[in-house]
Amino acid sequence: MSTTNHDVEKAGMDEAAERRLKDLLRGAVDESLNEEPVPDVLGGVQQKLRLRSGGKFYDDAWSTARHAPVSTYLITSLIMLAVLGISYFVLQPLAGRPEPVRNQPTPVEVIVPAPRSAK
Amino acid sequence: MSAIDDPAEQKFVMLLQAHDERAFNELVCNFGPKVYRLVYRMLGRRAEAEDMTQEVFVQVFKAIGQFRGDSKLSTWIYRVAVNACKNRTKYLSRRHDGAQDVLDLIADHEPLHQAKGVTIGELSRPDQMVEGHEVEVIVRSAIAELEPDFREALVLRDIENLSYEEITEITGLAEGTVKSRIHRARAMLKEIVERALGEKIV
Numbered sequence: 001m002s003t004t005n006h007d008v009e010k011a012g013m014d015e016a017a018e019r020r021l022k023d024l025l026r027g028a029v030d031e032s033l034n035e036e037p038v039p040d041v042l043g044g045v046q047q048k049l050r051l052r053s054g055g056k057f058y059d060d061a062w063s064t065a066r067h068a069p070v071s072t073y074l075i076t077s078l079i080m081l082a083v084l085g086i087s088y089f090v091l092q093p094l095a096g097r098p099e100p101v102r103n104q105p106t107p108v109e110v111i112v113p114a115p116r117s118a119k
Numbered sequence: 120m121s122a123i124d125d126p127a128e129q130k131f132v133m134l135l136q137a138h139d140e141r142a143f144n145e146l147v148c149n150f151g152p153k154v155y156r157l158v159y160r161m162l163g164r165r166a167e168a169e170d171m172t173q174e175v176f177v178q179v180f181k182a183i184g185q186f187r188g189d190s191k192l193s194t195w196i197y198r199v200a201v202n203a204c205k206n207r208t209k210y211l212s213r214r215h216d217g218a219q220d221v222l223d224l225i226a227d228h229e230p231l232h233q234a235k236g237v238t239i240g241e242l243s244r245p246d247q248m249v250e251g252h253e254v255e256v257i258v259r260s261a262i263a264e265l266e267p268d269f270r271e272a273l274v275l276r277d278i279e280n281l282s283y284e285e286i287t288e289i290t291g292l293a294e295g296t297v298k299s300r301i302h303r304a305r306a307m308l309k310e311i312v313e314r315a316l317g318e319k320i321v
Contacts, residue, residue: 020320021309022277028258029160029278038152044173045147049180057180058140 123188132192135183147176150193154200160274161204163263171207175200190288197281198289201271208267254316261311269304276301 050058123129134142154175159168178199186195262270275286276297286297309320 017309017320018305021305021312024254024258024312024320025262025273025277025308028255029262038155039169039172041151041155041169041172041176042144042147044169045176045180046144048173048177052177057138 123192128192129188132183132186132188136186138180138183143180146179150196151176153193154196157197157200157274157279158204160262160278161201161267161271162207163259167207171203172200175203178203194285194288197275197285198291201275201289205267205271254312257312257315258308261308261315264311265304265307269300269307272297272300273304273308277305 046058123132131142131145135146151172155168155172158171158175159165162168162171175196179196182199186192190198262273265273271290272286275281275289276283281289283294283297286292287294290297292300313319
């Protein structure tokens with residue numbers, strides 16, 4: 001009888017022992033690893049790429065941000081709004097008073113037609 | 120034929136190949152924990168694993184242009200990680216620094232009151248909990264004692280739960296060789312653990 005690869009893998013260890021070994025393995029390795037926080041590697045990866053690419057990649061703070069910088073957008077918008085408001089209140093007094101509008105109608109010259117002479 | 124059927128994944132790979140930084144951030148966030156766990160299991164050192172994980176993603180960034188879609192992206196990243204770990208292990212063994220830190224083993228285990236998943240059955244008594252904790256340390260030490268090639272096969276199959284097909288793609292070995300290595304790794308592990316425990320694994 002030929003020995004298949006599967007037989008090779010199973011040989012020498014019964015199913016119960018194999019299961020027991022797997023339980024031991026997963027118990028020993030998985031449990032402690034799953035409960036501990038995995039370190040955040042993104043910052044380190046970005047830093048290495050920035051250094052090794054001579055600044056070609058990840059050279060600015062925007063590209064290294066994990067999420068879109070919502071707070072930056074919000075603060076920039078509020079600053080712009082404040083600048084517009086201040087400009088309006090500073091410039092308004094300098095604008096002067098508007099020229100008063102004359103609402104009197106232009107005099108109309110009424111031409112009365114000459115009476116017709118009777119023939 | 121491409122192994123990537125999902126158009127969204129194809130588009131993602133294209134962005135990666137164009138070295139899109141945001142796409143790469145997403146890749147690191149998605150695969151970082153998985154790669155870290157694999158690398159930690161292969162190297163057995165926490166600090167080493169963190170640095171190695173970063174190196175793996177640097178290599179992925181540099182080599183993503185060579186990814187042809189013949190396998191899944193995750194499989195390809197695993198292959199990069201496994202090869203990087205092999206190289207690091209060789210480098211460390213040349214420096215006679217291959218053994219896992221004993222301090223890591225001590226520091227990595229959970230507190231005794233949380234000891235679980237190590238022995239079969241309930242561990243309700245303190246002496247059993249101590250025993251469970253000892254078994255955990257023994258097993259982890261035994262994994263570290265395995266030769267890198269055998270540890271790689273064992274980790275990928277029995278801990279990462281990958282299929283034989285995926286393992287052959289990652290390691291580049293024939294399926295028969297993979298199965299043979301897994302078998303031998305299990306036998307070696309069993310022997311080391313039994314010797315340390317002084318009892319048979321039934």
